[in-house]
Amino acid sequence: MLATLMLTVMPGTAEAVPEPEGQARQYVVTGPRTAEERSQIARTGAAIDAVRSSELDVSAIPSEVAAIRKLGFTVRAAKAPVQGPTAAATSYHTFAEAMAEIDTVAARYPQIARKFVAGKSYQGRDIAGLKISDNVATDEDEPEVLIIANIHARERLTAEQALDHIARLTQGYGSDSRITQLVNGREIWIMPMVNPDGQVYDMTSDTSSGRMWRKNRQPNGTSTGTDLNRNFAYRWGCCGGSSGNGASETYRGTAAESAPETKVLANFVRSRVVGGEQQLKMFLDIHSVAELVLWPFGYTYSDTVAGAMSADEQATHRAIGRELAGTNGFTPEQSSDLYITDGTTIDWTWGQYRIFSLTFELGGGSFYPPPSAIDGEVQRSREALLRLTEYADCPYRAIGKQGQYCAA
Template sequence: MFSSRRKALLAAAFAGLLLSAPVPGALAAQPAEVAAQDAAIYTIDGTDTASRTEMHRLGAEILGVRGGTAQVQATRAQAEELRSRGYRLTEKSSLDEELGKINGSRGKAAPGDFPPGDEAYHNYDEMNAALDGAVAEHPDIASKSSIGKSFEGRDIPVVKISDNAGADEDEPEVLFNCNQHAREHLTNEMCLRVVERFTSGYGSDAGVTDMVDNREIWVIPMVNPDGSTYDIASGQYQGWRKNRQGTGTDLNRNWGHKWGCCGGSSGDPNSETYRGTEPWSAPETAAMRDFVNSRVVGGAQQIKAAIDFHTYSELVLWPFGHTTDDVTEGMTQQEYDRFERVGTAMADSNGYTPQQSSDLYVTDGDSLDWMWGQHKILAFTLEMYPASGGGLDGFYPPGDVIDRETARNDGAVDILLREAGA
């Protein structure tokens, strides 16, 4: 993706075309990172929504689910607690062993680069260079700016694509954002594909041209640039999920709607699903909030639909995550039916499984619930490839699947863009 321009774009980046650099010493390790040393990866068969929610509330992290079989990361104490409650855990490996196998199969790159075999992935600088290149080649339909700063001072870039990118036209707006969780690098590639497809295809692809002429498309490829950068800072993978604020905050538990309400996040700073000290305590989520709020024009939210891309499990998810009820406060039957209809259509296009977010397990303080609960944005989460994994390896698919697995979602992207105008 963007491969034909990559070297030239990197040269331009180092010439000063990138957004601002991180603050000095930003990658310094935090002492609490040793908290994961006691963790291991387990397989638990025969799980359902209720059991996965209980596991989640006990502090175990659900890495992926397929056909009722869950891959779970838990400390030894958490594992014993789960066993005491009747769960049958099969230990796969310790977290250190898991990372050792993943990194051992690839080798080591220069600091800040993806390991050998995964060079097709874009780090922060390369991502910015690719965006700069797309805007430079298509200045009439694309513009780039920043929604704000990360904890370590990196800009969080956003690209607008529309037939008149410099104007705020009265057209339905659609938001695509990626990489809230640091290790989910495939999602960054998904957002880059959206940018590439709707810029390079303009004028030659009738469907792309129609959407660019009649929509305002916003793309935020890397919501968590600090965490994503840290995950490959050594030239090998770290399995890092959160941002880099203290022990790290799970950005997708830090949003303001029903924050911390329902046992769907953790108050433990060492937990992988730590929700932060208060809603919006992470600067990255605060920047996302401010950007989406800024799209309220004349009292009406201009963003009509959104996709938040994650990995993994190949799922199409819709609100709410904080409750297992379909119809509840803030969700009528007619509204739910629309989510189910559009979500099922997207899943039919990419082969994913469609379901309400809480069918996976209950979460609170996530972006999906806030987008709908606060702004009535038709918001979905797409959990990308693979369908299942042995544990952490599901977050690190090889670079040679990027083109196939991002193109696989072209239909889903188009479905949502069309629905935004309904």
């Protein structure tokens, strides 16, 4: 359950006002079976958390629940999550622990790991990560990969996946030939917590299940928070895939990149344009909890879009997505096969910069799987992360057209 009282979490960054009445709660919606029906529900502003054959788990405010019922679907309150001991929550990295882990890795492996701070959150926290590469202090002409996690605060498992990938790349360097080759031939940027204010707020709770907080912590007039994954500039607010209601879980903000965290991420991607060429070749946004591998576009049902997604580009996304899903057991599909979304990370990174872009939806059964499940869930996607990184030199290799597109 979301708390109604905000907390002062950092000196000088006290949150201004209590949350208004009518906060989001979790519900089960019965009836929708198609992408079009799911998009009708998403158009109300409700956040779709999980999809089953004829049911959805959603997070919705009262007006959205009423709108869903008006569409003719049945809505019932979800069962409250089982509460474990409060101490169990400490098995997930807090923001402070994640930043300490980044510092430790950078100090332990200075030849291949360098900490960077891309910018600050609304409340002034670092949005930080690690660059991993041989000759890490040099900007070499090597294909680059960007991996981000925890853009939605409650999706704690995502940060664990990113931190695990950092550990695998650094600890395996020099002893594992595959990892050594990857680190020598790539520049890999990993940002484990890109919504630090939301993550801290979600973890500052008296239950192990947290506050179910999704957005950032920027006041928006009537409520708090912007859904960072609806705030990017490509097709922002275009297509009924986000909400203009500040209380909504999918609130898109007052304008594209109106959230500081979105601006930081977008500016970082823009900074990787060197000599007129975008150096980032692969992008991954790690989410939970639906066990999916998704590719663009989310704003349209069309597989190809004139001038924005050619048949070969779509086929490459699909081939890589299916291959990666074959390693972790997730379902591969175009993002809009679920429901229409707009202003998302992967639509922007591909639509604006032609960075081959994927979203992982990890498993675990809930946004707060028990700490005993972390290792098993993280291990499921280790191979997928390595393969994604390998494809950065020539994604078109996935469809056998490397000679056409990647010849020197």
